[in-house]
């Protein structure tokens with residue numbers, strides 16, 4: 001049996017005050033981020049863009065939300081696929097999730113809050129917006145650095161201006177004896193980037209390029225930054241959009257909670273000309289991001305083992 005080499009995931013320290021544009025550390029970190037996204041499709045970010053109080057209150061907000069009756073939670077219906085309530089699924093019995101589209105904007109968070117708490121819940125609303133905005137800042141920094149490393153920094157501002165954010169509160173209860181430990185089946189994200197923040201209960205597993213599953217442990221104060229299929233398409237197939245899943249510990253007793261921010265483009269996802277050359281011929285046609293989600297809703301899309309190729313691959 002060959003030895004199992006578990007690749008170490010990159011840890012980027014965004015709390016370092018010296019990490020500012022036009023410094024050596026900035027350009028080497030931009031490079032590290034690009035290499036990590038190409039090799040593993042993810043990295044861990046140490047980030048202190050919000051207070052310890054907000055860190056606590058966002059998990060309290062999650063508890064309050066999941067404590068609502070199911071009849072209320074199922075009202076979280078969003079027209080875009082995979083944006084609303086998910087739960088009560090017999091083959092995924094441990095998982096429940098709710099989504100807030102445009103969570104970085106007051107109106108987005110407010111309309112969700114009004115739906116869940118018709119008599120109001122201002123602290124939930126404020127916590128959601130503050131947390132989403134703090135994570136958006138991290139997302140924007142990663143975009144800026146990745147674009148810079150690919151030599152297309154001039155496009156990052158317009159990309160960020162055309163990005164919308166979906167915040168999802170996700171819960172996984174501990175399995176009972178004889179119950180499945182599979183808490184969220186293997187998939188790739190359809191987002192551009194996904195940023196995950198978990199409580200003290202791990203469970204995330206990521207599939208590496210050589211198809212080994214890596215269990216990811218990251219401290220509750222840090223973030224997992226992951227590329228989605230739209231990022232893979234934009235990069236002309238350089239970045240990995242990793243398969244990942246959540247598995248709960250068979251003997252675990254605690255509930256796992258993740259708060260995830262997904263970024264989506266409101267303009268076409270297209271490969272910059274600079275990322276196409278003889279060595280890297282164009283792999284994907286430009287597409288509307290929401291159409292990728294709609295394709296994933298179809299049977300062909302759901303069963304596809306190579307969704308980008310099947311959805312927007314350039315036929316050779």
Ligand SMILES: O=C(O)CCC(=O)C(=O)O
Pocket residue numbers: 168170184189196198204244245246258260
């Ligand atoms: O809970 C997690 O860590 C992962 C969630 C996830 O993969 C998703 O919502 O797409």
Ligand SMILES: [Fe+2]
Pocket residue numbers: 187188189244
């Ligand atoms: Fe995911």
